[in-house]
Every structure is written in C-alpha cells, then in structure tokens.
Amino acid sequence: MEIKFNINEDKGLHIFVGKMGTGKSNLLNAINWCLYGDEPIIEGKDQLINKSDMSTDEQPRLNTEKYKCLKPGNTEIVSVKIYIVDGNSTIIFQREEKYRLVNEKTVNVSEDNFEVTIIEPDTQPQIFEEYTANAYVEKFVPQEIRDYFFFDGEKLDRYFKETSGHMNKHAIETISQIEILEKSKETLDDIFSEYRRLTTKNIPELKKITEDLEAVEDKIKKLEEEKVLLDSQKGTAKDTESHYDRLLRGVPDVKKLSEEQSRKEEKKGKLKEKRNEKEKVYKDLLRKYSVLIPIDPAIQFVLDYISSNQSIGKFPPTNDERLIEEIIHKKECICGRTVDSEEIKILEKLKEKISLPAKIVAEILEESGKLKNLKKEIVNFPDVMKRNYEDIDGLDSEIDSIQNEIDEIGRKIKGYDQEQIGKYYENRGLARETIDRNNNRLGQISSELDKLKRESKDLTEKLNKGKNLIEDTSTIESKKDFVNNSREILEKIKDNVIVKIKNEVEEKTKDIFLKLSWKKQTFNGVKLDDNYKLYLIHEDGFKISKTSSGGEGEILALSFVSALHEVSGFNSTVVIDRPITLVSGEATLKVAEVLTKMSSNKQLILMFNTDEYPLVSTVLDNACSDKFLVGLTSSERECYIQKVI
Amino acid sequence: MGDPDRLYIDKDDRTIYKKLKEIGIFKDLQDKDQFMFAMGYGIRYKQKIPLKSRENFFLVDRFKDEDIVVLNSLAIYENRNANEPIEILKDKAEIYKIAEEYAHGGILLIEGSSNTQIESFWKFLEKELDEIYIKKIINKESKSNE
Numbered sequence: 001m002e003i004k005f006n007i008n009e010d011k012g013l014h015i016f017v018g019k020m021g022t023g024k025s026n027l028l029n030a031i032n033w034c035l036y037g038d039e040p041i042i043e044g045k046d047q048l049i050n051k052s053d054m055s056t057d058e059q060p061r062l063n064t065e066k067y068k069c070l071k072p073g074n075t076e077i078v079s080v081k082i083y084i085v086d087g088n089s090t091i092i093f094q095r096e097e098k099y100r101l102v103n104e105k106t107v108n109v110s111e112d113n114f115e116v117t118i119i120e121p122d123t124q125p126q127i128f129e130e131y132t133a134n135a136y137v138e139k140f141v142p143q144e145i146r147d148y149f150f151f152d153g154e155k156l157d158r159y160f161k162e163t164s165g166h167m168n169k170h171a172i173e174t175i176s177q178i179e180i181l182e183k184s185k186e187t188l189d190d191i192f193s194e195y196r197r198l199t200t201k202n203i204p205e206l207k208k209i210t211e212d213l214e215a216v217e218d219k220i221k222k223l224e225e226e227k228v229l230l231d232s233q234k235g236t237a238k239d240t241e242s243h244y245d246r247l248l249r250g251v252p253d254v255k256k257l258s259e260e261q262s263r264k265e266e267k268k269g270k271l272k273e274k275r276n277e278k279e280k281v282y283k284d285l286l287r288k289y290s291v292l293i294p295i296d297p298a299i300q301f302v303l304d305y306i307s308s309n310q311s312i313g314k315f316p317p318t319n320d321e322r323l324i325e326e327i328i329h330k331k332e333c334i335c336g337r338t339v340d341s342e343e344i345k346i347l348e349k350l351k352e353k354i355s356l357p358a359k360i361v362a363e364i365l366e367e368s369g370k371l372k373n374l375k376k377e378i379v380n381f382p383d384v385m386k387r388n389y390e391d392i393d394g395l396d397s398e399i400d401s402i403q404n405e406i407d408e409i410g411r412k413i414k415g416y417d418q419e420q421i422g423k424y425y426e427n428r429g430l431a432r433e434t435i436d437r438n439n440n441r442l443g444q445i446s447s448e449l450d451k452l453k454r455e456s457k458d459l460t461e462k463l464n465k466g467k468n469l470i471e472d473t474s475t476i477e478s479k480k481d482f483v484n485n486s487r488e489i490l491e492k493i494k495d496n497v498i499v500k501i502k503n504e505v506e507e508k509t510k511d512i513f514l515k516l517s518w519k520k521q522t523f524n525g526v527k528l529d530d531n532y533k534l535y536l537i538h539e540d541g542f543k544i545s546k547t548s549s550g551g552e553g554e555i556l557a558l559s560f561v562s563a564l565h566e567v568s569g570f571n572s573t574v575v576i577d578r579p580i581t582l583v584s585g586e587a588t589l590k591v592a593e594v595l596t597k598m599s600s601n602k603q604l605i606l607m608f609n610t611d612e613y614p615l616v617s618t619v620l621d622n623a624c625s626d627k628f629l630v631g632l633t634s635s636e637r638e639c640y641i642q643k644v645i
Numbered sequence: 646m647g648d649p650d651r652l653y654i655d656k657d658d659r660t661i662y663k664k665l666k667e668i669g670i671f672k673d674l675q676d677k678d679q680f681m682f683a684m685g686y687g688i689r690y691k692q693k694i695p696l697k698s699r700e701n702f703f704l705v706d707r708f709k710d711e712d713i714v715v716l717n718s719l720a721i722y723e724n725r726n727a728n729e730p731i732e733i734l735k736d737k738a739e740i741y742k743i744a745e746e747y748a749h750g751g752i753l754l755i756e757g758s759s760n761t762q763i764e765s766f767w768k769f770l771e772k773e774l775d776e777i778y779i780k781k782i783i784n785k786e787s788k789s790n791e
Contacts, residue, residue, distance in 0.1 A: 286770050287678070291685035293777050295715050298722030305721070305730060360734045370714045381778055385771075
C-alpha cells in the first residue's frame with residue numbers, strides 16, 4: 001500500500017478518517033516502527049478488555065490476510081518505507097522484517113533490516129545501514145524526543161496535566177547538544193588532577209592532602225553521577241506512573257475489586273446463615289403458637305374457674321378428704337386422742353360433702369402459675385413475631401444491599417482482563433516504589449554531598465595554605481590555574497546554553513501559544529519552571545497547572561512541540577492520532593483552527609474517528625491538502641486507504 | 646388400672662407424620678412436638694376424631710410441665726359443662742384420649758394443607774394465627790373488658 005501526500009507549501013495538512021479499529025493508529029505505529037523498530041501505541045485501553053478468543057501469542061506485524069495464507073516454508077515480508085523530500089534531496093527510511101511459518105501456530109521473525117537511502121540530484125543514491133542509518137534517524141528526529149513528533153491525542157491533552165518536567169528537561173538537554181561540552185569538561189578535570197598531583201608529589205604533607213582531596217572529589221563525582229542517574233530514573237518512573245495512571249483512569253482495580261467481592265460474598269454467606277437461623281426460630285415460634293393460640297380459650301377457662309372458686313373460698317379447700325379418711329380409719333385424731341363413734345359419723349357426713357379431691361385442687365392451683373405464664377406468652381404473640389420479622393427483614397435488606405454491592409462490583413469488572421490490569425497496577429506500583437526509593441537515596445546523597453563538599457573545601461584550603469612549601473612550580477601552578485578556570489568557564493557555558501535554549505523554548509512556546517490561542521484575554525504567558533514543568537500564566541499573574549477540557553492544554557502542548565521543533569531545527573512532520581478526542585464543545589472547532597494555522601508552516605498528519613471528524617470537517621476539509629478514508633475490506637482482514645480530497 | 650404410660654396415634658396417621666417430616670413441616674421435631682402441633686391444629690378446627698386403631702407413638706415422660714398444663718387445660722375445657730370440670734384430672738387416660746383425638750383430627754387437616762408449597766404453608770399458618778389471635782383473643786378480651 002502506498003500513501004502519497006500532496007506537497008503544498010501553504011497547506012501541510014493531511015487527514016485520515018476511519019472507524020475505530022480500522023487501522024489508523026497502525027499508521028503511527030508504522031512510522032515509529034520504521035524509524036525506531038518499535039510500536040509505542042500498541043498498549044491501549046482496548047487491550048484491557050479480555051479477548052478470550054484471541055491467541056495469547058504476540059501478534060505478528062504481518063497482516064491477517066497474509067498471515068492466514070502463509071504456507072510452511074514460504075516467506076512474507078513486512079516493509080515500511082518513508083520518503084522525505086527535503087529541497088532537492090529525498091531521504092528514504094526503510095525497515096523490513098521477514099516472516100516464516102514454522103508450524104501451525106508459530107510465526108518466526110527470520111530477518112530484520114533497516115536502511116536509509118539518500119537521493120540527491122546528479123549523484124548516485126547512497127545507501128546506509130546499521131549504525132549510519134540510525135545516525136540519520138537521529139538527525140531527522142532523535143529517538144529521545146520522538147514523543148514530541150508522533151503522539152496520540154489523548155496524550156496531547158493530558159501531557160501537561162500529568163507528565164513531570166523530566167521529559168521536557170531531557171528534550172531540552174537533547175536539543176541543546178551539550179555532550180561535547182560535558183566531555184571537554186571531563187578531560188579538563190583529569191588534567192587539573194594530574195597537575196595537582198605533580199605539584200605536591202615531593203611534599204609528603206601536601207601529597208597526603210592531595211590524595212585525600214582526590215578521594216573526596218572522586219566520591220563527590222560518583223555521588224553526583226548517581227544523583228543524575230537517580231534523578232533520571234525518578235523522572236522516568238514519574239512518567240511511567242503517569243502513563244499507567246492514564247491507562248488506568250476510569251479502569252477499575254480488578255484485582256482489588258475481586259478480593260473485595262470475595263469478602264462481600266463471605267459476609268453475605270454469614271448473613272444468610274444468620275437469616276436461616278432466624279427463619280428456624282420463626283418456624284419454631286409458629287409451631288409453638290399453633291398449639292398455644294388454639295388452646296387459649298381452655299387456658300382462659302381454667303384461669304377463670306380457679307379465680308371464681310378462690311373468690312368464693314372453695315379454693316384452696318378447708319377440708320382435706322384424705323386426712324378425714326385417715327382419722328376415720330385409725331379412729332384417732334391428729335392430736336392422738338381417740339375419736340368416738342359419734343365423731344366418726346360427723347366425719348363421714350363431712351367427707352360426703354367434699355366434692356373435689358384436695359390432690360386435684362392442689363394440682364390445678366399449682367398449675368395456675370404456669371397457666372398465667374402461658375397466657376402471657378400468648379398475649380405477647382404479635383410482639384414476639386414482630387421482633388422476629390424485623391430481625392429477618394433487617395437481615396434481608398442487609399443481604400440485598402450486599403448483593404447489590406457484589407453486582408455493582410461485577411458490573412465494574414465485567415469484561416476486563418484481570419491479568420492485564422493487574423500488570424498495569426503492578427507496573428504503576430513499581431514506578432511508585434522506584435520514586436520513593438530514589439527519593440530516599442537522593443536525600444542520603446544530598447547530605448553525603450554536603451558533608452563531602454565541606455571536606456573538599458577544608459582540604460582545598462589546607463592545600464592552598466601549604467602552597468609556600470612548593471618550590472619552583474610556577475609553570476605547573478599557572479597551567480593548573482588555567483585548566484581550573486577553563487573548566488569553570490565550560491561549566492558556565494554548559495549551564496548558559498541550557499538556560500538559553502530553555503528560555504528560547506519558553507519564549508517561543510509563549511509566542512506560538514498566544515498566536516494560536518483564542519483565549520488571549522485569559523492567559524498572558526507561558527512559564528517553563530526550574531523543573532521544566534510547563535504552566536500557563538493567567539492574566540492576573542498566577543500559574544495554572546491544570547487545564548480543563550477547553551482545549552488550552554492541547555494548544556499549550558502543540559505550542560511547546562512547535563517551539564521545540566523551531567529551536568532544535570528538527571522540523572519533521574508531526575503525526576497526531578485523534579487530536580480532538582478529549583476536547584469538547586466550542587473548543588473542538590477552535591483546536592481544529594489552531595491545527596490549520598500550525599499546518600501553514602509545518603507538515604501535519606492528523607487521524608480522526610468517523611464519529612469525531614464531522615465536528616471539525618467544516619474547518620479541516622478546506623484547509624487540508626489531502627484527505628484519506630481508512631476502512632476494512634469485507635473480509636475484515638486488510639485495511640484500505642482511499643484518497644477523497 | 647394405673648395411669649397410661651404412653652400416647653397413641655391412629656395407625657393410618659403414621660405415614661402422614663412420616664411424610665410431614667420428610668417435606669419439612671415436622672423437620673427436626675420430636676414425636677411429642679409433632680403430636681402437640683397436630684393437636685393444636687385439631688383444636689383450632691374443632692376436629693376431635695376418635696382413633697380407629699391405636700398405635701404407640703411416644704412415652705408420656707416426654708412431656709414437659711407446660712405440655713401437661715396444656716393437656717390438662719384442654720381436658721378441663723372439654724369437661725367444662727360438668728359439675729366440677731377439674732374432676733377430669735383424676736382420669737389421666739381420658740386426658741390423653743382427648744389429646745389423641747384432637748391430634749388425629751389435626752394431622753388429617755395438616756396433610757391437606759401441606760399439599761401446597763412448603764413456604765406457602767408457613768405463610769398460611771402465620772396468617773391463620775394472626776386472624777385467630779385478633780378474632781378470638783383480642784376481640785374476646787376487649788368484650789370482657791367492656
């Protein structure tokens with residue numbers, strides 16, 4: 001497939017429009033792969049969705065149609081060529097990879113080749129490979145700063161909201177090209193040490209001080225190198241943390257949520273057990289009251305019966321039938337006196353009058369207490385049942401509520417690839433660990449450096465005081481001073497160059513931003529602070545570190561990118577995937593207008609989703625030099641690109 | 646003849662008790678408690694049916710004090726028209742016989758009600774108890790207070 005852009009001096013805008021998943025991002029990846037051999041946009045949120053039907057093997061770069069038709073032993077080539085026209089010269093970057101089917105499942109990358117061809121008028125084309133080819137890429141767009149040329153719109157919007165200044169600092173140092181100054185300074189340091197050794201080698205006291213000083217300086221140098229390394233690692237870790245923050249924004253921590261879901265399931269299980277116990281109590285109560293309630297009239301009758309007999313003095317009985325029987329039988333009174341026949345007759349008449357046996361009456365009186373308790377229980381029936389219902393209802397609503405929480409978690413994590421998300425969280429955690437670990441170590445280094453610098457200062461003063469012991473060293477001393485002055489000057493030059501470039505970039509960013517922005521009244525400046533973090537300056541003078549979705553973040557990013565390009569001289573094409581994806585409202589058209597303005601002096605390749613492009617088509621259709629539609633063939637295995645403007 | 650030492654059910658009722666245990670209405674209940682439940686059901690619907698053929702069910706020593714109180718009250722109430730209703734307490738055999746006849750009537754009714762879903766049975770029972778409680782206990786008490 002060949003994509004040829006119209007070269008138009010005034011219209012450097014090229015547009016691709018296609019549905020999600022048709023392969024627009026592949027274009028950005030193809031450029032990156034061709035120049036640097038990797039595909040940075042391969043990780044996306046869509047990867048977090050569990051694609052259980054996909055092979056877990058790494059997907060080959062070979063397109064699906066070719067991959068399907070690949071026969072064992074045959075070779076297919078994946079190749080990307082980028083043609084750059086620069087005046088009369090043409091530069092061709094080309095990378096290719098060969099694929100061979102080893103067995104039904106495995107595709108083997110058998111070769112990888114990268115070359116750069118330079119075609120100039122009236123000369124034979126020059127072909128460069130390996131190191132030289134890579135050096136050409138570095139001259140075109142250094143890998144270190146490629147993120148400022150080829151990026152996705154989401155990143156563009158969030159770049160200045162989230163990224164630390166580390167990347168900006170690194171980019172500015174890269175374009176300042178200060179490596180040669182650093183190397184020169186290192187050489188001067190070595191010469192200076194050598195001279196110092198020479199002047200003190202014959203004076204034992206000074207020789208010892210020099211050796212101590214060199215040891216201290218060596219430690220300082222190592223610590224400073226470690227500090228630079230740690231700072232750099234910390235910066236990278238901060239960017240990594242931001243990267244995963246971005247990927248994980250709105251994405252649930254599936255592992256944590258799954259654990260929470262299990263805990264809730266366990267809690268639900270316990271509540272259900274409790275509920276079952278309560279239900280058993282409920283059934284036991286129903287069984288109990290199934291006897292008590294129907295028997296209530298009988299209980300009430302007996303209680304009334306006892307009560308009425310008590311009220312008439314019948315209960316408890318005054319005569320004991322068994323005692324009378326015993327007296328009649330023994331003919332002896334309880335006091336021991338013999339009872340005569342007349343008295344027996346009276347006792348027999350009395351016995352006839354006793355209608356109820358005392359034993360039964362005693363029994364029923366004894367039961368009256370229990371009957372009253374049963375009556376109380378019957379009266380309490382509604383309250384007892386109510387308490388039980390409330391307990392069950394309470395448990396039911398607790399179970400419902402916990403079930404809702406479980407379902408909610410289920411909805412949150414449904415369809416996500418737990419393993420992939422887990423890895424993202426793990427990576428973000430590792431980045432955080434690195435930041436914390438490096439911060440600790442940097443703190444230690446800082447105090448160690450303070451101590452060593454004090455030691456170095458003391459030793460230098462001692463050495464200077466002992467200068468009078470040095471005989472006839474004026475020539476070496478003056479050389480040493482010269483070298484020392486030179487390295488100090490170099491250090492200043494290096495700092496000045498960086499500051500100058502930084503100021504230039506800041507100034508340029510401000511100029512471009514104010515030219516591009518439609519909110520000239522709100523913002524009156526741009527600040528690149530000491531940590532290289534970029535801020536907008538409000539008209540009232542305060543710094544704004546976080547922008548809304550009103551598009552100003554994107555404009556700031558684009559301004560910085562353009563400034564970097566202008567200052568560095570690396571004026572390559574800019575490729576942006578979905579530039580308006582996170583801009584909303586009227587800002588969408590404004591951003592489109594800004595992109596149009598930018599394209600008047602910079603080649604811009606923009607890629608849009610079909611549902612986003614209509615929002616900006618009125619502006620961009622007229623401004624672009626060509627527009628392409630990207631789609632999939634009916635087999636959905638290959639994409640096609642059709643030029644429509 | 647001494648007092649009886651056991652309670653009896655109708656021979657045919659044995660399978661009903663067994664079935665009700667299996668379907669859960671009598672789950673985890675001892676024979677004595679199953680009997681009391683059936684008796685309550687019989688009292689509620691005034692189903693006092695003499696046993697056709699007796700079969701041993703459980704020993705009287707399974708009864709707790711409250712159970713005895715309930716059986717005695719039932720017998721006294723049944724004998725409420727006699728000169729001295731509590732005289733019946735002298736006759737333990739008659740007390741148990743009354744309980745057995747109500748339990749027999751009750752178990753046949755429970756069998757009929759249990760053909761619905763088990764959970765519906767409990768809901769039905771609960772509703773019934775509520776109704777009886779309101780109609781027969783609350784209303785009666787408010788009348789007697791008037």
